[in-house]
Amino acid sequence: MLIQLLNGVVYGGLLYLLSVGLVLIFGLRQVVNFAHGALFMIGAYIGYSVAAAGSWWGGLVVAVVAMAIAGCVLDATLFRALRKQDHIVTVLVTFGLLLILETLVTVIWGKAYLRYPMPDLLSGTVDIAGSPFPVYRLFVIVVSIVVALSLASWLRFTRIGLYVRAASTDARVTSIQGINVDRLSLIVVGLGTALAGLSGVVAGPLLSLSPTMGNYILIDSFIVVVIGGMGSFGGAFVAALLIGQIHNFGAIYLPWAGTMLPLLLMVGVLIWRPTGLSGART
Amino acid sequence: MSLLAFHDVHALYGQARILNGVTFEVGAGERVALVGRNGVGKTTVVNTLCGGTRVAQGRIELRGRPTKDLRGYSAAQNGIAIVLQGRGILPNLTVEENLLLGGATARRGPWTLAKIQELFPILSERRSNPGWALSGGQQQMLAIGRALMANPDLLILDEPSEGLAPVIVDDLAALLVQLGTDGMGILLIEQNISLIHRVAERFYVLSKGSVAESGSLHNVSRDELQGHIAI
Numbered sequence A: 001m002l003i004q005l006l007n008g009v010v011y012g013g014l015l016y017l018l019s020v021g022l023v024l025i026f027g028l029r030q031v032v033n034f035a036h037g038a039l040f041m042i043g044a045y046i047g048y049s050v051a052a053a054g055s056w057w058g059g060l061v062v063a064v065v066a067m068a069i070a071g072c073v074l075d076a077t078l079f080r081a082l083r084k085q086d087h088i089v090t091v092l093v094t095f096g097l098l099l100i101l102e103t104l105v106t107v108i109w110g111k112a113y114l115r116y117p118m119p120d121l122l123s124g125t126v127d128i129a130g131s132p133f134p135v136y137r138l139f140v141i142v143v144s145i146v147v148a149l150s151l152a153s154w155l156r157f158t159r160i161g162l163y164v165r166a167a168s169t170d171a172r173v174t175s176i177q178g179i180n181v182d183r184l185s186l187i188v189v190g191l192g193t194a195l196a197g198l199s200g201v202v203a204g205p206l207l208s209l210s211p212t213m214g215n216y217i218l219i220d221s222f223i224v225v226v227i228g229g230m231g232s233f234g235g236a237f238v239a240a241l242l243i244g245q246i247h248n249f250g251a252i253y254l255p256w257a258g259t260m261l262p263l264l265l266m267v268g269v270l271i272w273r274p275t276g277l278s279g280a281r282t
Numbered sequence B: 001m002s003l004l005a006f007h008d009v010h011a012l013y014g015q016a017r018i019l020n021g022v023t024f025e026v027g028a029g030e031r032v033a034l035v036g037r038n039g040v041g042k043t044t045v046v047n048t049l050c051g052g053t054r055v056a057q058g059r060i061e062l063r064g065r066p067t068k069d070l071r072g073y074s075a076a077q078n079g080i081a082i083v084l085q086g087r088g089i090l091p092n093l094t095v096e097e098n099l100l101l102g103g104a105t106a107r108r109g110p111w112t113l114a115k116i117q118e119l120f121p122i123l124s125e126r127r128s129n130p131g132w133a134l135s136g137g138q139q140q141m142l143a144i145g146r147a148l149m150a151n152p153d154l155l156i157l158d159e160p161s162e163g164l165a166p167v168i169v170d171d172l173a174a175l176l177v178q179l180g181t182d183g184m185g186i187l188l189i190e191q192n193i194s195l196i197h198r199v200a201e202r203f204y205v206l207s208k209g210s211v212a213e214s215g216s217l218h219n220v221s222r223d224e225l226q227g228h229i230a231i
Helices: A002-029 A036-052 A056-082 A087-109 A135-157 A159-169 A171-176 A181-206 A213-228 A233-253 A260-272 B042-049 B095-102 B113-119 B121-125 B136-148 B166-181 B193-199 B222-229
Strands: A125-128 A131-134 B002-013 B016-027 B031-035 B054-062 B080-083 B154-158 B185-190 B202-207 B210-216
Touching: A002 A036, A002 A056, A002 A125, A002 A131, A002 A135, A002 A159, A002 A181, A002 A213, A002 A233, A036 A056, A036 A087, A036 A181, A036 A213, A056 A087, A056 A181, A125 A135, A131 A135, A135 A159, A135 A181, A135 A233, A159 A171, A159 A181, A159 B095, A171 A181, A213 A233, A213 A260, A233 A260, B002 B042, B002 B154, B002 B185, B016 B031, B016 B042, B016 B054, B016 B185, B031 B042, B031 B166, B031 B193, B031 B222, B042 B054, B042 B080, B042 B154, B042 B185, B080 B136, B095 B113, B095 B136, B113 B121, B113 B136, B121 B136, B136 B154, B136 B166, B154 B166, B166 B185, B166 B193, B185 B193, B193 B222, B202 B222
Parallel strands: B016 B210, B031 B185, B031 B202, B080 B154, B154 B185
Antiparallel strands: A125 A131, B002 B016, B002 B054, B202 B210
């Protein structure tokens, strides 16, 4: 049971890393970024290429930095322009971007499934309550917790974190206080896409690499964002852990309904609390 | 010195022209009212200052300098703080966080967090409460306190008396007069004749997107001003 709980935390942790980027981008730009799963996937491929050249940890760093730069470019060229557009326009544009990025990856790396190596340092198992548990999975949990705590501290205790929370609630009011929300967005979107890259690399050894690897986890990430409350960082954390457990236990005890359960939970939460678990009050 | 000036400003929301040649000016230490009934473009003046409309014609000057590409942060970075209609309290931030946000421009001046909390003790008592938990009057104190945290040279208030009890409006009037006396410019955008008369020295009446009347409030009775607003 403990092992299954930990497996749920592993998936929940990956979901958190991906969905918190969605929350950051939606909060600042009001853009529902369907291409976020593709950024996760590209992060994994970049990390894979560097790891294949000999450095797994170098792959992690390069993927995170490359996706941060990509996020800044996306914000300046696309998300800024989409800010005042109807949501359906942003969905269509980001979905188009997803297709472009998938095609790009297919051209560069091909369609075949690739196996992401695991770093030697993190291979093997440890004994937990009499059962073996992969060290790498513990690493995923640790990374998720470190990111969650760092992000929460940054948002809670720094001046920029205050501005980010403010702009995520009301960008106009925040701007009127003298804060350049466009400049703030550049940082925040870059951070969000960097986290997508990080989650892609961290998820790599647990999944097979393919151009569509981001699609399934993106759907779960959107469910996390909706259940947590659009724009809520704490809500995303709780919802990600919840979906991780439901995903894991659903696959074991209700395999026929496994993919439905997160969606059913989302519907239930929306009926109970239409703004999600920690949705913004107005 | 002129802190804010609109010269023949025409502004549009999409294709709809809301301001049709608005001209007014507020100088340092002046208390000026921009009055008019609902829908004449008063709030559009604020939105235009914050870059929320397209300026088709005319010019806006901040501290005497023509400013073409107005953004939301332009006014604050030029020493102009705005108390928005509806107050613009960030509901999920605490009272103290809302106040700290007002100090984002880091302008030096007499107003600090401690000074604001001294002026409005209830904001100190409720500093850890979220913005949404405050009453309307407390939210107005918070909105004004947040604006003062910017140590502005000019304070713009859009319909600050809306939804407030008369006793709180009295306190508000006294505070605005005191701020003006201390050298802060005040631009009061209002319909409340009593508040306008107690606070402002000059007025502009906005009608159909342009200034229909202007002058000194010393020469205008409340009834006459009410008549102007009814234009």
